[in-house]
Amino acid sequence: MFSYCADPKTLEGLMWLSCYVTTAKHMSFYFSFLVVMGLLSLAAPLAMAFGFAGATASRSTFRIIRSLGKGYLAMIRGIPDIVFFLFIPIALDQAFEYLRHKVLCSDVTEPIRQGNDFVVCTAAKLPLNTASEWVHDIYGFSLALLAFGFVFGAFAGNVLSGAMAAVPKSQIETGEAYGFSQSQIFRRILIPQMWIYALPGLSNLWMILIKATPLLFLLGIEDIVYWAKELGGIKTGVYEYPHPDWRAWYFGVLMIFYLSLTYLSQSVLDKISARLSQGQATMAGKAG
Amino acid sequence: MSSCFQTLSDYGLRSIGYGERLLPKSDITLCEQFVLIGSGMIWNIYFAVLALLLGFFFATVLALGKNSNLSLFSAPCRLFIFIFRGSPLFIQFFFAYDLFVLLPRLGFDIDLGFLVVTVETRWLTKAWLGALIVLFFNTSAYAGEIFYGALRAVPSQDLESADAFGFTGIKKFRRIIWPTMLRLAWPSYTNEAIFMFHATTLVFFTGFPAWQQKGDAIYYASYFADKTFNPFVPYPIVGFYFVLLTLLIIGLFGFINRRLNKHLPTNERKRLRFNKYNLIR
Numbered sequence: 001m002f003s004y005c006a007d008p009k010t011l012e013g014l015m016w017l018s019c020y021v022t023t024a025k026h027m028s029f030y031f032s033f034l035v036v037m038g039l040l041s042l043a044a045p046l047a048m049a050f051g052f053a054g055a056t057a058s059r060s061t062f063r064i065i066r067s068l069g070k071g072y073l074a075m076i077r078g079i080p081d082i083v084f085f086l087f088i089p090i091a092l093d094q095a096f097e098y099l100r101h102k103v104l105c106s107d108v109t110e111p112i113r114q115g116n117d118f119v120v121c122t123a124a125k126l127p128l129n130t131a132s133e134w135v136h137d138i139y140g141f142s143l144a145l146l147a148f149g150f151v152f153g154a155f156a157g158n159v160l161s162g163a164m165a166a167v168p169k170s171q172i173e174t175g176e177a178y179g180f181s182q183s184q185i186f187r188r189i190l191i192p193q194m195w196i197y198a199l200p201g202l203s204n205l206w207m208i209l210i211k212a213t214p215l216l217f218l219l220g221i222e223d224i225v226y227w228a229k230e231l232g233g234i235k236t237g238v239y240e241y242p243h244p245d246w247r248a249w250y251f252g253v254l255m256i257f258y259l260s261l262t263y264l265s266q267s268v269l270d271k272i273s274a275r276l277s278q279g280q281a282t283m284a285g286k287a288g
Numbered sequence: 289m290s291s292c293f294q295t296l297s298d299y300g301l302r303s304i305g306y307g308e309r310l311l312p313k314s315d316i317t318l319c320e321q322f323v324l325i326g327s328g329m330i331w332n333i334y335f336a337v338l339a340l341l342l343g344f345f346f347a348t349v350l351a352l353g354k355n356s357n358l359s360l361f362s363a364p365c366r367l368f369i370f371i372f373r374g375s376p377l378f379i380q381f382f383f384a385y386d387l388f389v390l391l392p393r394l395g396f397d398i399d400l401g402f403l404v405v406t407v408e409t410r411w412l413t414k415a416w417l418g419a420l421i422v423l424f425f426n427t428s429a430y431a432g433e434i435f436y437g438a439l440r441a442v443p444s445q446d447l448e449s450a451d452a453f454g455f456t457g458i459k460k461f462r463r464i465i466w467p468t469m470l471r472l473a474w475p476s477y478t479n480e481a482i483f484m485f486h487a488t489t490l491v492f493f494t495g496f497p498a499w500q501q502k503g504d505a506i507y508y509a510s511y512f513a514d515k516t517f518n519p520f521v522p523y524p525i526v527g528f529y530f531v532l533l534t535l536l537i538i539g540l541f542g543f544i545n546r547r548l549n550k551h552l553p554t555n556e557r558k559r560l561r562f563n564k565y566n567l568i569r
Contacts, residue, residue: 075527077482077534078527078530078531078534078535079486079526079527079530079531080485080486080487080489080506080526080530081486082486082489082490082493082506083489083506083509083523083526083527083530086506086509086510086513086519086523087519087523090513090519091519091520094519113518117517118517118518210376211375211376211377212376213376214376214378214379215378217378218493225378225379225382228382229382232386245386245389245390247382247386247389248383248386248387248389248390251379251382251383251386252383254379254382254383255371255375255379255380255383258374258375258376258379259370259371259374259375262373262374262375263370263374
């Protein structure tokens, strides 16, 4: 980075440190913080979409759709989320490759599952072997993102269906009395009124989403945990910047990063909640 | 079928080091997956039960501390709760493990004057102790916040009646405040217990090594998923075990909840309903 960093062996003290924290690997480490932010900003709307679909489905008048929706919302209560984080990316990957194999290589008759192997033809591989590295990265990240959307969608669906149930019955009956159709009641009465009930649950969900982002590491993505392990490990003399085991320091930095992120989020969410409570017929509304 | 009994005796206690040493490598049967993943559940139950039992008492202390008027008590409790609730458990595991590794390996002596205690620091880097400590602190912080909320919600009339009857100090706490606090906190605490069981699945994915492949349920499940390249069998098995466990917890905590609400008139009793807001950690 700096011109004096050419020979790190001769450096000492702050000079050494300034060179150390600006190596190319450290730049990747800093970039991975942006990946976390990117994941948060993409996973939150995706989870809301999944959750909204789940909550709506669980109120459907069709029995099959209703039980599908209810099953989706219920599954997250019994099964640890890590199971889904490990399962969904592999399952999706195999499902995509299976479908592509059926379409692209319909002439291959050998079974796909051969003992302990999952064999698809070269053309069906995702991403293709010839694809450049960034395609692999993006593909892996997208699978992880879908897993996050799916798991947090189930959480969000629980919050939203609770909020929909909390909207006073009389509001809906009033709509019916005025001759609104079911979809009009849903769009004009239920949805606008449910947000204030959903807010506490959704704020909680946002905090949990923040705290779930290091699980990206489990999905084989070079995220902040990967780099903290990589950079913090013992570096012997063969490295340019030898140092003892510094992993505790690196993970300490991650702790501080997450603590500030949750602290900041909490103060913003408190402000939003105070603003939305203004003039509501609740204790918080009257106090303010 | 008889071979499945054989598998059960080979691998039933594999996760704690009894039975066959080598894990199945090829021709993995459904029975082997069921037995070995079930064997791993021993660790999940061990971590969660001990962390919850110990955490319950520490959480009460934290809640009382946070509620204290003296900032000497309330500030450290607030800080503790903030640190463990504000950062991911996954990072806490890594951080704690790397700290434990840095401690002197052989242990050090603490001279208490009349007796010298040797602290074996190398145990801290083993999952059974190190991860248990992290889980214990973590659940204490979450439960502490729940208890603190409940403590603030104890009706003021109850406290006034206690004063009128001359209850003070420990007696007032043990007879009046604590039972009401528990009753109010119980639905959320049940939820916390469920999530504690789920959180134990993280242990062997962090720094803590699974020594001699003695791992928890999800450790074996991911082992099978790697070996067979088929995620559609082992992960649903883990899911099945955890659903059973969750139902068991709900049953047990529901029983305690009924005891806590026994003195109330029937129409005021709170059934342990899984409030949809209340589902998330």
